[in-house]
Amino acid sequence: MENSLLIGLSRQMTLRREMDVIANNLANMNTIGYKEETPVFEEFIMPTARQDSADSKLSFVSDIGMFRNMADGGLTTTDNTLDFALSGAGFFQVETEDGTFYTRNGHFQLNAEGQLSTPDGGLVLSDGGAPISFTAEDGAIVVAS
Secondary structure (H helix, E strand, O other), X not given: OHHHHHHHHHHHHHHHHHHHHHHHHHHOOOOOXXXXXXXXXXXXXXXXXXXXXXXXXXXXXXXXXXXXXXXXXXXXXXXXXXXXXXXXXXXXXXXXXXXXEEEOOOEOEEOOOOEEEOOOXXXXXXXXXXXXXXXXXXXXXXXXX
């Protein structure tokens, strides 16, 4: 009896996890740079512990991880010369008070110091890890692929 309740509970837990992930995907479907997530489940088959028992062949569902779809999303042209998009693999490296993080959201601006930044103040870093800066002497910002 206890085993069948635990099997039912394991399935309920995975269904709840799946609904949480779906809700998160729906809530973020218009978030720039968001990547869809899919939970990964697997069937766990209990080793035969008691050959003569009716429940000697038990299995249940186990939540083993998360898959993030990293395929390119749609690209939209904007009037902001500091909006960038990545085609293929890669991320923008951004430094915040909480440390460095990576994003595919290419909506940037210049802060008061002439540094390329995110709308919430994170500094966009170059390949070398230094903040990207511009001065008036640099002229117009032009991006070459």
